[in-house]
Amino acid sequence: MSKFQPVSFYKNKKKTYQLTPFRFLKFNQEKYFLSNMTGEYLLLDRESLGRLVEHQLDDSEQSYLDLRAKQFLIDDTNSIATDLLAIKARTRYSRLPEFTALHIFVVSLRCDHSCQYCQVSRQSADKLKYDMTEEIADKAIDFAFKSPSRNIKIEFQGGESLLNFPIIQYIVERSKKLNEVHCRNLDFVIATNLSMIDRDILGYCRLHGIHISTSLDGPEDLHNKNRPRPGKDSYEKVIKGISLCREVLGRDEVSALMTTTEASLKRGKEIVDEYLKLGFPGIFLRSLSPYGYAIKTKSFAAYQTEQWLDFFKESLDYIIELNRSGIRFQEYCSAIVLSKMLTSSDPGFVDLMSPAGIGISVIVYNYDGSVHPSDESRMLAEMGDNTFKMGNVLTDSYEQVFSSQALLQPLEDSYTNSVPMCEECAYEPYCGADPVYEYAMNQDYIGRRPDSGFCQKSMGIFKHLIKRMEEDPFVKNLFMDWANRK
Numbered sequence: 001m002s003k004f005q006p007v008s009f010y011k012n013k014k015k016t017y018q019l020t021p022f023r024f025l026k027f028n029q030e031k032y033f034l035s036n037m038t039g040e041y042l043l044l045d046r047e048s049l050g051r052l053v054e055h056q057l058d059d060s061e062q063s064y065l066d067l068r069a070k071q072f073l074i075d076d077t078n079s080i081a082t083d084l085l086a087i088k089a090r091t092r093y094s095r096l097p098e099f100t101a102l103h104i105f106v107v108s109l110r111c112d113h114s115c116q117y118c119q120v121s122r123q124s125a126d127k128l129k130y131d132m133t134e135e136i137a138d139k140a141i142d143f144a145f146k147s148p149s150r151n152i153k154i155e156f157q158g159g160e161s162l163l164n165f166p167i168i169q170y171i172v173e174r175s176k177k178l179n180e181v182h183c184r185n186l187d188f189v190i191a192t193n194l195s196m197i198d199r200d201i202l203g204y205c206r207l208h209g210i211h212i213s214t215s216l217d218g219p220e221d222l223h224n225k226n227r228p229r230p231g232k233d234s235y236e237k238v239i240k241g242i243s244l245c246r247e248v249l250g251r252d253e254v255s256a257l258m259t260t261t262e263a264s265l266k267r268g269k270e271i272v273d274e275y276l277k278l279g280f281p282g283i284f285l286r287s288l289s290p291y292g293y294a295i296k297t298k299s300f301a302a303y304q305t306e307q308w309l310d311f312f313k314e315s316l317d318y319i320i321e322l323n324r325s326g327i328r329f330q331e332y333c334s335a336i337v338l339s340k341m342l343t344s345s346d347p348g349f350v351d352l353m354s355p356a357g358i359g360i361s362v363i364v365y366n367y368d369g370s371v372h373p374s375d376e377s378r379m380l381a382e383m384g385d386n387t388f389k390m391g392n393v394l395t396d397s398y399e400q401v402f403s404s405q406a407l408l409q410p411l412e413d414s415y416t417n418s419v420p421m422c423e424e425c426a427y428e429p430y431c432g433a434d435p436v437y438e439y440a441m442n443q444d445y446i447g448r449r450p451d452s453g454f455c456q457k458s459m460g461i462f463k464h465l466i467k468r469m470e471e472d473p474f475v476k477n478l479f480m481d482w483a484n485r486k
């Protein structure tokens, strides 16, 4: 007697299935985009979507098998699907209990540059009253170590942070001393325009394992236009600085960040080529934020979100073609989004978190001891709007600062599963909220998604990445590689 049922027994059996929660939206004329709470997604034609929700799909269809593999439906062959969904959801939110890992110390507001898009109310280089003192630094370090996070990254920013290098040295040494007791994974980054970097500073950085982060906006004329300084030699200084950093610290210990201005919009390829020429393994295509001088000088309004998206798509498509020709080069904004789309991990990118990453992922200690939940909210404060100011390290305790309504209310309002339009948006698993942006634009933490530049930009990026993956197997493989690269 046969141990198995005949093949017909399996073939003819009509399975019934249950649906798991998912969202969908029209992707193009033929397809609908479906996603579930863990970020798994599928494109399905309208007719199949209709039959899916009416429980009419047949288990021999490819779409049925795909939907089952991604836990959009459960039948008696995948009864562990709900457990899998729960594990994936837990993994996705696993960063939340870690709490604040990035601690930004604004060590000076002084700066030798006068960039039109500068996000702080910079002060001229000789006003010492805009420097952080040891007293404030001590208190801020104590705050940093009160964070439950196993990883503590201290980033020094300005103005130009190196104008107050003595306080950087003080903070590094004191933090390291305290860490003998706290035993955290402690990292340091100096964000600098590199105009005053030298071998002595870099020798100190090498000794203490400090990473350097700088700004590079593109080719010489563009960079100097965006980043004026006396002598009109910002580009020359940054190029020399990068080279010296690499010589003393090693190739990977210096990274660069670009900002898109109106002058950059038609020059995506040249900007990418500049990064390639300098041997960087990738670029972060970054738009202007509507804060600080970017608002004051109206440079934020100098281009619309749609124009930035065109710049982003054109530059990304160029990067894809570079990879197709054998040149490995990455676009980091896409890589972050792709890791949310194609893996179950969340890279914890502050701008795309729900609830928002402000305060719970990043915190800013200003030169005067005031505490802000993000660099952007600190910039608003520099312009006289203290809506997001959480307190001051000199007068408030860690507990008072982190239970401040200036943090809790915008955080509550930033949970995208309860924000109108986001709660039904199929891109929600990859997206986030930026209550500081919404407040800067509309004076309210939630804003209106149909008018929100943040939403328009995020949606534009998601759609383009999905479109490129769907139409080109090479791109799918490339994006899979980016998503999984650390």
Ligand code: SF4
Binding pocket: 416, 421, 422, 423, 425, 426, 427, 428, 431, 432, 449, 454, 455, 456, 458, 459
């Ligand atoms: S911000 Fe826009 S793209 Fe993001 S989840 Fe909300 S509605 Fe969707």
